[in-house]
Amino acid sequence: MALSFLDRDHTVASPGYSRWLIPPAALAIHLCIGQAYATSVYKTALVQHFDTSLTAIGIIFSIAIVMLGVSAAVMGTWVERVGPRAAMFTAACFWSTGFLIASLGVASSQLWLVYLGYGFIGGIGLGIGYISPVSTLIKWFPDRPGLATGMAIMGFGGGALIASPLSRQLMALYDPNYDPTDAKSVASGGAVAALFLTLGIVYFIVMMFGVFTVKVPAPGWSPAGFDPARVKAKPLVTTANVSAARAIKTPQFWLLWTVLFCNVTAGIGILEQASPMIQDFFREGGESSVASTAATAFVGLLSLFNMAGRFVWSSTSDFLGRKPTYVMYLGVGMILYVLLATAGHTATAVFVLLAGIIISFYGGGFATVPAYLRDLFGTYQVGAIHGRLLTAWSAAGVAGPLIINGFLDAQGKPGELVAADYRTALFTMVGVLAIGFIANLLIRPVADRFHESAEHTDAFAEATASDEASASGRR
Amino acid sequence: MTEPMGGTQTVRLTISWLVVGIPIVYGLYMTIKSVLPLFGG
Numbered sequence: 032m033a034l035s036f037l038d039r040d041h042t043v044a045s046p047g048y049s050r051w052l053i054p055p056a057a058l059a060i061h062l063c064i065g066q067a068y069a070t071s072v073y074k075t076a077l078v079q080h081f082d083t084s085l086t087a088i089g090i091i092f093s094i095a096i097v098m099l100g101v102s103a104a105v106m107g108t109w110v111e112r113v114g115p116r117a118a119m120f121t122a123a124c125f126w127s128t129g130f131l132i133a134s135l136g137v138a139s140s141q142l143w144l145v146y147l148g149y150g151f152i153g154g155i156g157l158g159i160g161y162i163s164p165v166s167t168l169i170k171w172f173p174d175r176p177g178l179a180t181g182m183a184i185m186g187f188g189g190g191a192l193i194a195s196p197l198s199r200q201l202m203a204l205y206d207p208n209y210d211p212t213d214a215k216s217v218a219s220g221g222a223v224a225a226l227f228l229t230l231g232i233v234y235f236i237v238m239m240f241g242v243f244t245v246k247v248p249a250p251g252w253s254p255a256g257f258d259p260a261r262v263k264a265k266p267l268v269t270t271a272n273v274s275a276a277r278a279i280k281t282p283q284f285w286l287l288w289t290v291l292f293c294n295v296t297a298g299i300g301i302l303e304q305a306s307p308m309i310q311d312f313f314r315e316g317g318e319s320s321v322a323s324t325a326a327t328a329f330v331g332l333l334s335l336f337n338m339a340g341r342f343v344w345s346s347t348s349d350f351l352g353r354k355p356t357y358v359m360y361l362g363v364g365m366i367l368y369v370l371l372a373t374a375g376h377t378a379t380a381v382f383v384l385l386a387g388i389i390i391s392f393y394g395g396g397f398a399t400v401p402a403y404l405r406d407l408f409g410t411y412q413v414g415a416i417h418g419r420l421l422t423a424w425s426a427a428g429v430a431g432p433l434i435i436n437g438f439l440d441a442q443g444k445p446g447e448l449v450a451a452d453y454r455t456a457l458f459t460m461v462g463v464l465a466i467g468f469i470a471n472l473l474i475r476p477v478a479d480r481f482h483e484s485a486e487h488t489d490a491f492a493e494a495t496a497s498d499e500a501s502a503s504g505r506r
Numbered sequence: 507m508t509e510p511m512g513g514t515q516t517v518r519l520t521i522s523w524l525v526v527g528i529p530i531v532y533g534l535y536m537t538i539k540s541v542l543p544l545f546g547g
Contacts, residue, residue, distance in 0.1 A: 049515055055522040062526060186526070192533030196540075240525055328544040331537045383544070 036243065037117045039495045044246035050171040050254065052244055057164035057183035059241030060119055063234040064126060064160040065190015067095055068334075072198045073223045080220030081142050091133075091150045098154025100425030103162050107418030108275055110159060111490035115167040115245045122160030123238035129153025130231030137224040149227075160238070161187065161421070165401045166414035170248055170489075173410075174257045176402040177353075181345025184398040188338035194230075201226050214323070250492050265406075267354055267474070271482040272409030278416045283407050283477050286470045291400055292423040292430070293467025294360055297368070297460040298393025299431030301386055302337075304439070305330045309383075311448040312376045321379065329383065333390045340391025345398035353403040354474060360392040360399075361468040365461050367392075372457035376450035397424075407477055412490050434459055 035041065070092045077088045110118040129152040136144025164183050172179035199211035206222035218226075253259070259270065278284050301308065306326040310319040321329075348356040367389050375382045400420065405413045435456045442452035 047515070049519055051519055052522050055526045058526040058530075062529060189530050189533055192537050193529045196533065196536035237525070240522075244522055322543070325544045328541045331540045332544060335534070335537055335541070379544075 034120075037113075037120055039114065039491075042114045042116045042245075042247055042491075043249055044252075046249070048246055048248075050248070053164070053168055053171045053246070054179065054182045056115075056119075056241040056244035057168055058186040058189075059237050059244070060122060060160045060164060061183050061186030062190045062193060063238050064122070064157050065187040066194040066230065066234070067092070067099075067157055068188075068191035069194035069198060072195050073202065073218065073226065076202070076218040076220065076223050077137070077145075079217055080137065080223065081140065083142065087142065091145055094146055094150030095154035095157060096428050097425055098151055099157040099161065100422045102155040102158030103418035103421045104158075105418075106155075106159050107162055107415030108412065108490075110163055110418070111166060111275075111412050111415050112494040114247055114491045114494075115163050116242055118159055118163035119238065119242045119245060122156045122163055123235055123242060125152055125156030126160060126238065127156075127231045127235035129156055130227045130234065134224045134227035134231065137220050137227060140220070158418070158421070162414050162418045164241075164245065165417050166410060166412075166490075167245060167247055169401065169405050169410055169413055172254075173259070174254055175346070175349050176405050177349040177399060178346040180401040181342045181398040184345070184401075185338055185341040185394075187397075188334065188341050188394055192334055192338065198226055198230075201229055214327070247491055250489060265352065267352070267476055268406045269409055269476060269482075271477075271479075272411035272488055273407075273416075273477055273481050274483055275412040275415035275419060277481045277483075278408050278412070279419055281477050281481050283474055284416070284420070286474050287400070287403060287407070288420055288423045289470040290357055290361070290467045290474075291396060291420060292427050293463050293470070294357075294364070294393065294396035295424055295427035296431040296434065297364065297464050297467075298390060298396070299427060300435040300456065300460050301389060302333065302393070303432045304435050305333055305386070307446075307448075308453065309379075309386075311453065312382055312450045313379060314449050317447070329386075332383065333386065336387040336391045337394040340394035341398035344391065344395030345402065348395075348399045348402060353399060353406050354471060356399055357396070357403070357471045358468070360396050361464045361471060364389060364392050365464045365468065368457050368461045368464065372454045372461075407474070409483075409488075411483060411488055415490075434463075 074085065074088055077091075078085055081087070129148045129150075132148025132152060133145045134148075136142065136146075136148055165180060168179040168183055169176045202218040202222040203209050203211050205225040206219045208216075209218040209222060210216040273281070306323075306329065309329045310321045310323070310326050313320045344356065344360070351359075367385050371382070371385045371389070375385055401413065401417050404416050404420065408416055438456035438459065439448060439452065442448055442455075
């Protein structure tokens with residue numbers, strides 16, 4: 032059968048399969064879907080091509096992020112049942128098809144096709160792709176779950192670092208009149224259509240590499256020298272398992288939802304406004320001492336902090352513990368926001384350093400949360416629980432920009448703001464972080480009544496056994 | 507069936523990390539290059 036490579040027999044690793052093949056498989060997915068953060072590269076080109084507003088083009092990204100949250104929440108249990116290989120394959124099909132339909136939409140000047148393709152269909156690929164390697168990584172790295180998920184989710188941050196320059200270079204190739212080094216130069220619609228077509232094909236190939244490489248460990252496998260008793264000895268780490276359906280009935284799930292929501296809301300507030308913000312902080316007499324090229328560079332620098340934070344802080348959480356790590360993200364984050372509001376305008380280096388560390392905590396919050404979920408709810412359906420938790424991201428994606436833009440709109444017009452105009456918004460973010468800080472402190476181990484019975488430890492293995500039983504029943 | 511060990515495994519690991527490592531290095535290089543104006547470069 033053509034799709035036999037998705038069979039469970041091909042998905043379970045044979046003895047000797049190196050677990051260090053799993054992070055690149057996961058990265059292959061996350062580096063591709065991370066392109067979602069690079070949409071600003073062709074935003075102006077689409078505005079001109081469709082002769083529409085920035086808001087109308089922004090809707091493409093909004094639909095994709097909403098679909099990410101919805102599909103991750105709805106499809107999580109299915110992802111656990113079919114395993115990472117089938118889930119990654121599905122994600123690759125949706126993500127690439129989304130690009131191909133969007134390419135057709137741009138080529139035929141039908142904006143609704145771009146909404147349907149990149150936004151709706153691509154967004155489903157985003158959600159399934161984001162959660163598909165999580166529980167597999169945690170199973171392969173029971174000794175270092177933070178390191179493993181940090182590596183994969185770092186890929187989501189890294190995807191934009193690759194897609195932004197690559198898209199500019201490809202558009203210059205497809206449109207000789209487009210100059211990627213000139214900020215005022217805009218690529219033609221035809222170049223964007225060709226770019227989408229190219230990305231759709233390239234991303235499918237790279238994601239299929241992930242599909243063919245990923246495997247789940249055989250039941251009972253554990254890394255050499257791993258002692259589960261040492262894991263059990265850590266506070267807040269359980270060896271029991273909680274299903275996704277039961278997890279959302281626990282206070283721990285909603286406390287962690289609040290923690291993620293607050294951490295992301297605060298971070299998005301800065302990310303959303305990064306470029307004008309650095310210029311406004313150093314504006315005197317109507318003129319900013321920070322040039323627009325330097326402001327664009329600042330956005331690139333924040334992407335680096337975002338990516339690095341995902342890997343460094345998530346890996347560090349394996350030693351610090353998950354709860355203390357979030358105490359750092361939210362507690363130190365509050366101090367940094369206060370410093371940014373009060374002393375950020377004193378020197379560019381101070382501003383850049385403070386904003387950079389804040390964004391590294393934002394990225395770290397994303398990357399550490401799967402390991403936190405595993406500590407609290409076990410490995411049984413951790414990917415599905417993660418999918419449900421990502422609705423906090425979608426909610427924060429609305430709340431963060433609303434808070435910062437709402438306060439700034441009340442202070443004055445864009446291009447005329449100064450550092451003092453940001454203080455109310457930044458102090459509000461301190462309050463948001465304080466709520467997350469308290470929610471994190473309230474997290475306790477999950478009550479025994481939510482635990483599954485001892486036979487429920489591996490959703491994928493369970494589905495395999497169930498399918499085999501029904502197949503033999505039919506024979 | 508046991509997976510091939512030793513040399514084959516090393517080759518597979520190397521190729522796998524190159525497939526994702528090369529794009530990451532490209533992205534980092536291009537981003538660092540674009541960040542230089544912030545430091546007067």
